[in-house]
Amino acid sequence: MDSLAWLRTKRLELCTQGAHVTRAQLGNGEDLLFLSPRTRFAEGVPIRGGIPLVFPWFGDDPEGRGRPAHGFARRVPWRLVESAEDAASTRAVLELEDDDGTRALWPHRFRAQLEVRCGERLDLRFSIENRDAAPFRCEVLFHTYLRVRGVDACTVSGLSGARYRDKAKGGVLVTDEAPVVAFGGEVDRTYCGTTATCTVDDPGFRRRLVVTTQNARSTVVWSPGTEKAERLSDLGDAWRQFVCVESGNVDADTFVLAPGARHECAVGIGVEAR
Numbered sequence: 001m002d003s004l005a006w007l008r009t010k011r012l013e014l015c016t017q018g019a020h021v022t023r024a025q026l027g028n029g030e031d032l033l034f035l036s037p038r039t040r041f042a043e044g045v046p047i048r049g050g051i052p053l054v055f056p057w058f059g060d061d062p063e064g065r066g067r068p069a070h071g072f073a074r075r076v077p078w079r080l081v082e083s084a085e086d087a088a089s090t091r092a093v094l095e096l097e098d099d100d101g102t103r104a105l106w107p108h109r110f111r112a113q114l115e116v117r118c119g120e121r122l123d124l125r126f127s128i129e130n131r132d133a134a135p136f137r138c139e140v141l142f143h144t145y146l147r148v149r150g151v152d153a154c155t156v157s158g159l160s161g162a163r164y165r166d167k168a169k170g171g172v173l174v175t176d177e178a179p180v181v182a183f184g185g186e187v188d189r190t191y192c193g194t195t196a197t198c199t200v201d202d203p204g205f206r207r208r209l210v211v212t213t214q215n216a217r218s219t220v221v222w223s224p225g226t227e228k229a230e231r232l233s234d235l236g237d238a239w240r241q242f243v244c245v246e247s248g249n250v251d252a253d254t255f256v257l258a259p260g261a262r263h264e265c266a267v268g269i270g271v272e273a274r
């Protein structure tokens with residue numbers, strides 16, 4: 001039994017560390033999310049799978065000071081402020097405010113809130129309020145691990161024609177000329193300036209996962225491939241059972257929040273029969 005705090009209901013499983021949704025089962029019984037069988041559940045250790053929340057920066061420490069990759073929000077306990085379940089859906093709201101620990105990493109006052117609703121779809125709304133006297137720059141992302149039967153057989157459509165940074169090829173900027181994203185090895189792409197709806201076609205589970213967003217202009221598509229997965233001790237060969245389609249505002253879509261201002265973005269994930 002780990003030392004973390006959890007909300008577990010019929011449809012939803014959520015760890016208060018990171019306000020991290022680890023399981024979501026829709027009304028039709030479809031399980032949406034991947035969770036690595038090797039992930040650790042320990043204080044301060046990111047969970048591999050589900051929907052990690054990335055804030056206040058995406059990727060490695062932008063200042064190169066050795067601060068945690070993808071920021072600190074997924075590593076610290078959030079406060080569960082509401083939870084409710086009825087016949088149609090399960091809803092939860094969690095909050096994170098700055099404290100000595102966060103300010104030692106990132107010297108700003110803020111309040112973050114995550115609202116989760118699981119019913120016929122899974123919907124998450126992530127807001128950041130600047131409670132400081134000065135503006136700050138930040139990035140936010142739902143780092144969603146979508147469960148698939150075998151990533152090699154899957155494709156992602158909706159991003160054709162958009163520009164992306166190819167992190168698997170040294171970060172070059174490319175315009176995506178292909179009709180779909182396919183997975184023959186490592187794929188690590190950050191698309192910016194797009195509000196596209198993305199569809200993951202998964203023949204193995206005979207379903208399509210449809211990812212829609214509100215106020216999110218970045219989509220990250222990630223599959224580590226064999227070599228990178230072998231270097232991730234909390235993943236291994238389970239990497240074929242997910243594709244990350246991540247939604248938020250990162251990289252060129254990083255934003256500045258004025259004192260007292262609030263940024264909100266949302267993602268909705270539904271299932272269509274194939």
Ligand code: TA6
Nearest residue numbers: 046059069070167188220222246
């Ligand atoms: O979102 C894609 C990515 O930035 C990849 O480059 C890879 O690093 C992945 O996130 C996983 O990051 P994590 O820190 O969770 O191992």
